[in-house]
Amino acid sequence: MTVAIDRATGKRRGDRAPRPGLGQRLKNSYQKHWYAYAMIAPVIVVLGILVLYPLAYGLYLTLTDANSLNTARTIGVNEIEATYKFIGFDNYADILWGDTSYDRFWSHFIWTIVWTAACVVLHYSIGLGLALLLNQKLRGRTLYRLVLVLPWAVPTFVTVFGWRFMLADGGIINSALETLHLPAPLWLEDTFWQRFAAIMVNTWCGVPFMMVSLLGGLQSIDASLYEAAEMDGASAWQRFRYVTLPGLRTVSSTVVLLGIIWTFNQFAVIFLLFGNTAPDAQILVTWAYYLGFGQQPRDFAQSAAYGILLLGILIVFTSFYRRWLNRNEQQLAI
């Protein structure tokens, strides 16, 4: 056993002094870390009030049968007391395996998974392709970049309406398809085409973020690696496979995770594209919103239960994703 002597104090280290009591440890910890705690205090307070309390309250609501008819409300001068009651886990049971749970939950669940996977794959592959093209020495590169970022620059709630005009029955897309003698689908009415349109619009909105992030990643790859690869006679594909892709790993794992979370939670595109008209094209988030605010009477308890389930799915997924990254010795940049 090595016994080191601290030069400043002359104390022997290595032979540990007996562990101090809990009070002493707290005191030490307080003296050592109070700066840090004081600095994070504002965020802790804000998160406690704005996130934790509503979360706990929401969790409580999911265990009741609260809806807009039995919660406390004020009509004119009359104040009506809340009359909802505690029903335990019935809401969750009803959502997951009650009657018609397939139509209410599982069909939306499957569609949400398909939607997330399709959108993220499209975002990433198109974004990577465009980033690779923009990473060359090319005339007009800056101009292309500026134009391609446009879908990100214009707020989503604006562009979705642009798409709605284009996709409407008799809008420009269907007119163009008819001139080409192709079938003109009912984009905003038929379930399959609604889903197709939703993925298309979301892809259009989401590619620029991926493209720009990946372009940043590409530009940070050391050029000498390509030089070395070329010296070793690597083909273009091999350079892409063994230099570019590994070089992008950190950026990729981060933007893919962000993309999955954002797409899973994407509200604006589907809500604004269809409103309440497309029950089958609603992903879980918009469906939960519909239950809580889009119908009468508003079913607060079920809506909140959907919210908790969604959060659960995301947390489980993120934990696995991080663990999977750690196993591959990667770090998440965020």
Place this chain on the structure above:
Amino acid sequence: MSTTTAQTSAAATEPETTEKKPRRTRRRGETSLAGAFVSHGVLTVASLIALFPVLWLVYLSLGPDKDDYLHPGRIWSKMTFDNYAFVLSDTNFFDWLKSSLIVSLGTTVIGVLIAATTGYAVSRMRFPGYRKFMWVLLVTQMFPIAVLIVPMYQILSDLGLIDTYLGLILVYCSTAVPYCAWLLKGYFDTIPFEIDEAGRVDGLTPFGTFARLILPLAKPGLAVAAFYSFITAFGEVAFATTFLLDDEKYTLAVGLQSFVSEHDAQRNLMAATAVLIAIPVSLFFYLVQKNLVTGLTAGGTKG
């Protein structure tokens, strides 16, 4: 033995022959003519796809009639700015703009102010509970709106904050604060630790180091965090649609929807309003986007 030398000599002479025709040797980073052609082609098509829906919105906004979007050909002959004049003078456009600005700026200011010290603390200090705290920050950012919207609605109703700007700002802060803290941590990480050490050696407290040395250096990072919270709050749809009831208090995101109701769809006015919103926001976006991108990927590109 002799064969190998023959091969190497052949290989050695090959580059010389190609060098005589300079067109054929490509230097790194340069593409062949065909390659450049394909690249330009793909990028042009992609640019058109990116551009078209926005341009189409601009074009439709010039048509005077609400069903002109079905007959775009007719717009050419009767193009007019009447829609814009109508939107600016006879709708609540400026009220909506005011609401949007109040809510977004409020969120931005509160978000950045509250998150700044935290971003610094998690960037420089390790304390018991650090990992748990970072986990909480990460998880809060991925809250689907469905988790908080119902309880927030109930709580704000109890407090009488439904249909107020303050209520909406508070809701937005629940995502803006952790997000800013996370973003700022990324930026503070890029500022060398030596600066802190120098400050400490010269007798500054950690708060002094933060306020006098780091904060001035972190202005670009603060700007990115501010801009990002602004854009997020500006474009938020779900909470604003639910929590704002009075049509004079609508934010732009809600006001724009109000042109299309079940009874009437004033699409020409809607298109004009959409363009009026899109122009300043996208200009602003282009001004700061370079910083935004480096800010978002700073952590990632460091490797």
